[in-house]
Amino acid sequence: MSRGGLEAGWVAPDVAAELPGLALRYAVVDRGSGRSSRALRQRLRELSDRFSGAQAINLRHQDIPHAYRVLYRHIGLDPDEQPTPVEAAVLERLEHGGFRSRSVLDDALTIATVETGVAIRAFDADRVAGAPGIRASAPGEALAGRPGELPAGTLVIADDAGPVALLFGAVAAGRDVDRATSRTLLCAVRPRTVPELAVAEAIWLAREALEAG
Amino acid sequence: MPEVLEQIRPAPGAAPGHARADRVRAGEASRRAARDDLRAQIADLERRLAELFAAAFPRGGIDWRVGAAGGPRILGTGDLERVRDALAYRLRAAEVELGHRVEVERANRELLAEMVAAPERHRWIRISNSDIGEPGCRHWHSRPRWGILGMLLDWWRVKLSSGCPLPGCVELAEA
Numbered sequence: 508m509s510r511g512g513l514e515a516g517w518v519a520p521d522v523a524a525e526l527p528g529l530a531l532r533y534a535v536v537d538r539g540s541g542r543s544s545r546a547l548r549q550r551l552r553e554l555s556d557r558f559s560g561a562q563a564i565n566l567r568h569q570d571i572p573h574a575y576r577v578l579y580r581h582i583g584l585d586p587d588e589q590p591t592p593v594e595a596a597v598l599e600r601l602e603h604g605g606f607r608s609r610s611v612l613d614d615a616l617t618i619a620t621v622e623t624g625v626a627i628r629a630f631d632a633d634r635v636a637g638a639p640g641i642r643a644s645a646p647g648e649a650l651a652g653r654p655g656e657l658p659a660g661t662l663v664i665a666d667d668a669g670p671v672a673l674l675f676g677a678v679a680a681g682r683d684v685d686r687a688t689s690r691t692l693l694c695a696v697r698p699r700t701v702p703e704l705a706v707a708e709a710i711w712l713a714r715e716a717l718e719a720g
Numbered sequence: 721m722p723e724v725l726e727q728i729r730p731a732p733g734a735a736p737g738h739a740r741a742d743r744v745r746a747g748e749a750s751r752r753a754a755r756d757d758l759r760a761q762i763a764d765l766e767r768r769l770a771e772l773f774a775a776a777f778p779r780g781g782i783d784w785r786v787g788a789a790g791g792p793r794i795l796g797t798g799d800l801e802r803v804r805d806a807l808a809y810r811l812r813a814a815e816v817e818l819g820h821r822v823e824v825e826r827a828n829r830e831l832l833a834e835m836v837a838a839p840e841r842h843r844w845i846r847i848s849n850s851d852i853g854e855p856g857c858r859h860w861h862s863r864p865r866w867g868i869l870g871m872l873l874d875w876w877r878v879k880l881s882s883g884c885p886l887p888g889c890v891e892l893a894e895a
Contacts, residue, residue: 564774573770583803584792585787
């Protein structure tokens with residue numbers, strides 16, 4: 508796993524055959540989360556001011572948010588019941604009148620997601636073994652911290668040790684970023700129609716916000 | 721015709737297992753093509769539903785939910801068909817509902833124009849922005865000028881409200 512630039516995660520051949528173009532990109536940042544600086548909170552406020560109700564209404568038929576909605580439909584999720592990351596951020600903006608600051612990491616992810624529309628998430632890099640990728644779960648596999656086994660064929664983000672998180676869902680216990688985290692793995696799932704450049708920009712934005720604190 | 725049959729028949733030296741494997745591969749390729757086609761249809765329906773959602777704003781009360789097929793997982797042909805059908809049904813239902821609302825709003829706009837021209841013939845009628853499909857909280861109200869005196873003398877006018885209450889006023893009213 509390289510520490511520098513953007514890395515390409517793997518996609519299992521059976522998943523790639525059914526969802527061609529699906530990709531996973533990631534980068535590792537040498538810091539964990541923490542309290543947001545005043546500058547980062549200000550940046551979040553400015554982003555809230557730039558984001559209007561009209562943009563929120565038109566969001567779902569813009570190319571990148573639309574691509575995630577379509578991917579959700581293709582994998583059996585309903586984006587109106589479980590909003591895509593950018594729609595979840597925008598709903599929060601509308602409900603609370605602004606993007607709420609929580610931590611450096613959450614704020615960095617919100618900025619990157621809202622600016623680009625790309626779904627980006629984070630894991631503790633030191634608790635991910637090898638390169639992450641996307642695959643279907645095997646019979647008998649479970650997501651740590653959740654009761655019972657995963658239904659066989661559940662799409663997960665996995666590493667060499669097993670499932671790290673559901674694709675667009677819960678993170679396995681012990682893989683999330685917490686107070687002990689010193690290195691963060693930023694990870695973006697790219698549907699076929701989302702440009703590579705948008706994903707690179709999203710990870711770069713999150714990384715830059717995270718490093719600036 | 722004999723030449724065609726000759727081509728379909730396996731070559732004399734070919735193992736029967738190979739022919740079976742070819743048929744299985746061809747069947748799987750055909751099923752995958754069907755799934756790809758369904759995914760393309762789902763993408764198209766999702767875009768049309770999203771466009772309708774934007775066009776419907778600010779009208780509320782339209783159901784946009786389609787329901788989940790249970791995921792995240794690779795959906796089979798049957799599940800993809802169910803998602804496609806549910807999207808098509810939702811799109812059609814939303815189009816019908818929106819069409820009905822647009823008709824009602826057009827009638828309300830005509831009524832509003834008549835009310836503004838002759839308030840005395842539309843006494844006490846109140847039309848809001850939502851009745852004519854516009855955002856905001858304004859409303860037009862046909863009322864007598866100077867209260868009871870206007871009622872007695874048949875002096876009517878249309879009053880236009882000033883718009884949405886300020887957030888502070890709402891909080892005060894709720895408290």
